[in-house]
Amino acid sequence: xxxxxxxxxxxxxxxxxxxxxxxxxxxxxxxxxxxxxxxxxxxxxxxxxxxxxxxxxxxxxxxxxxxxxxxxxxxxxxxxxxxxxxxxxxxxxxxxxxxxxxxxxxxxxxxxxxxxxxxxxxxxxxxxxxxxxxxxxxxxxxxxxxxxxxxxxxxxxxxxxxxxxxxxxxxxxxxxxxxxxxxxxxxxxxxxxxxxxxxxxxxxxxxxxxxxxxxxxxxxxxxxxxxxxxxxxxxxxxxxxxxxxxxxxxxxxxxxxxxxxxxxxxxxxxxxxxxxxxxxxxxxxxxxxxxxxxxxxxxxxxxxxxxxxxxxxxxxxxxxxxxxxxxxxxxxxxxxxxxxxxxxxxxxxxxxxxxxxxxxxxxxxxxxxxxxxxxxxxxxxxxxxxxxxxxxxxxxxxxxxxxxxxxxxxxxxxxxxxxxxxxxxx
RNA sequence: GGAGAGGUAGCGAAGUCCGGCCGUAACGCGCUCGACUCGAAAUCGAGUUAGGGGUCAAACCCUACGUGGGUUCGAAUCCCACCCUCUCCGCCA
Numbered sequence: 158x159x160x161x162x163x164x165x166x167x168x169x170x171x172x173x174x175x176x177x178x179x180x181x182x183x184x185x186x187x188x189x190x191x192x193x194x195x196x197x198x199x200x201x202x203x204x205x206x207x208x209x210x211x212x213x214x215x216x217x218x219x220x221x222x223x224x225x226x227x228x229x230x231x232x233x234x235x236x237x238x239x240x241x242x243x244x245x246x247x248x249x250x251x252x253x254x255x256x257x258x259x260x261x262x263x264x265x266x267x268x269x270x271x272x273x274x275x276x277x278x279x280x281x282x283x284x285x286x287x288x289x290x291x292x293x294x295x296x297x298x299x300x301x302x303x304x305x306x307x308x309x310x311x312x313x314x315x316x317x318x319x320x321x322x323x324x325x326x327x328x329x330x331x332x333x334x335x336x337x338x339x340x341x342x343x344x345x346x347x348x349x350x351x352x353x354x355x356x357x358x359x360x361x362x363x364x365x366x367x368x369x370x371x372x373x374x375x376x377x378x379x380x381x382x383x384x385x386x387x388x389x390x391x392x393x394x395x396x397x398x399x400x401x402x403x404x405x406x407x408x409x410x411x412x413x414x415x416x417x418x419x420x421x422x423x424x425x426x427x428x429x430x431x432x433x434x435x436x437x438x439x440x441x442x443x444x445x446x447x448x449x450x451x452x453x454x455x456x457x458x459x460x461x462x463x464x465x466x467x468x469x470x471x472x473x474x475x476x477x478x479x480x481x482x483x484x485x486x487x488x489x490x491x492x493x494x495x496x497x498x499x500x501x502x503x504x505x506x507x508x509x510x511x512x513x514x515x516x517x518x519x520x521x522x523x524x525x526x527x528x529x530x531x532x533x534x535x536x537x538x539x540x541x542x543x544x545x546x547x548x549x550x551x552x553x554x555x556x557x558x559x560x561x562x563x564x565x566x567x568x569x570x571x572x573x574x575x576x577x578x579x580x581x582x583x
Numbered sequence: 584g585g586a587g588a589g590g591u592a593g594c595g596a597a598g599u600c601c602g603g604c605c606g607u608a609a610c611g612c613g614c615u616c617g618a619c620u621c622g623a624a625a626u627c628g629a630g631u632u633a634g635g636g637g638u639c640a641a642a643c644c645c646u647a648c649g650u651g652g653g654u655u656c657g658a659a660u661c662c663c664a665c666c667c668u669c670u671c672c673g674c675c676a
Binding site: 161195198199201202203205206208209211212213215216217219220225226228229230231232233234235236400527530532 | 593603604615631633635636637643644645646655656657
């Protein structure tokens with residue numbers, strides 16, 4: 158969320174941000190609540206100061222053996238007044254807080270203006286579309302035929318939007334996960350974490366999924382626990398309510414976890430294949446950065462995601478999300494879109510965001526430097542490195558052969574026991 | 584699941600029985616600055632929670648003792664509910 162004082166002192170900036178993001182929020186609502194709150198606050202604080210002073214006085218009188226009945230009677234009245242005002246104040250504070258936590262982050266000035274994904278500019282392109290002298294097939298066709306994926310049995314076990322991976326399919330998923338983790342940890346310096354896949358409300362609030370996006374989450378029955386929609390949640394919340402040392406920054410974590418999403422509101426969208434499932438694996442990267450250099454970290458982390466696709470030699474492009482398409486907590490986001498020949502389109506395979514101090518303020522994550530006496534909020538970044546299931550799709554569709562087999566990218570072969578080609582026998 | 588102990592600043596910990604200068608919170612450690620020293624250790628001295636209101640800036644004021652309620656003129660302290668941690672027992676991959 159945004160800083161209360163920042164909003165108060167920069168109403169025009171916030172108003173402009175709403176416009177850029179096509180938000181219906183109105184700063185007038187805030188102005189009204191904030192004014193009311195401060196007025197009431199001052200009123201009640203004067204009374205509280207009086208109560209404290211009188212209370213001390215009563216203690217003194219009693220200690221000296223005097224009679225304080227008259228003062229006590231007046232205190233009763235005072236306390237009643239305070240109680241009533243406190244109730245009103247609580248309501249207004251709650252309303253103001255609700256407003257504040259529903260406000261999206263302010264886009265960085267470098268973010269292109271736009272209203273939808275159609276306005277996202279292509280920032281760079283790597284590689285080329287593979288040349289195929291045959292009609293490329295979709296992965297849900299090819300991978301099923303080769304016995305690596307089974308959607309029908311997944312539907313039996315659970316329902317729509319689930320997949321069973323088997324044989325080479327299961328191994329490929331595992332190989333990709335290890336491949337990605339090894340690069341991110343060994344070469345890019347991320348500390349590997351295996352977090353809980355179930356988190357509480359505070360964690361989801363910290364990263365911004367709650368209170369606004371509850372319908373996207375799976376909540377466990379008879380508890381206040383939720384399945385994680387991304388490892389961004391547990392990784393970022395690792396340092397919730399902590400003060401880091403400036404010299405530690407940037408702190409970098411990665412984790413391979415399953416992700417669970419209800420996909421409410423996406424009915425009829427990407428219903429086929431492995432693209433949009435209720436459960437998928439993702440290698441996630443999270444960084445806690447110094448405010449002065451967080452945008453450098455954004456470029457760095459994007460390159461860490463790109464590196465995976467380069468090693469796999471798969472054509473992709475990087476797009477910069479425009480103001481109207483950016484996520485709630487982000488100041489700036491790059492998406493990596495991988496080429497899928499079977500479907501003849503580019504598909505998001507990674508999203509890398511700098512959230513500035515937006516999450517850090519919610520989750521109370523600070524750092525302190527030697528000379529500064531006050532701790533300040535860190536900047537948090539998160540990005541996929543990469544979505545494993547979608548990388549699976551990219552490998553299958555990009556490396557498919559005319560005879561219906563799939564060549565395994567060279568970088569991946571050590572993870573596949575030396576296997577070079579996937580066939581129905583694999 | 585059963586029994587018990589506990590949650591107070593960066594860490595440890597006193598205070599809770601018996602409500603009132605005990606919350607910029609005793610005491611210890613750590614950290615920062617200074618003195619001593621060629622330098623360091625040791626020692627001595629000073630400083631060291633966060634959020635909010637207020638102010639040009641200050642002064643000043645309010646809030647927070649796991650969380651939320653309650654009792655009371657007044658709650659770290661009494662009452663109720665919940666959360667978390669630890670120990671022992673039971674169960675278990």
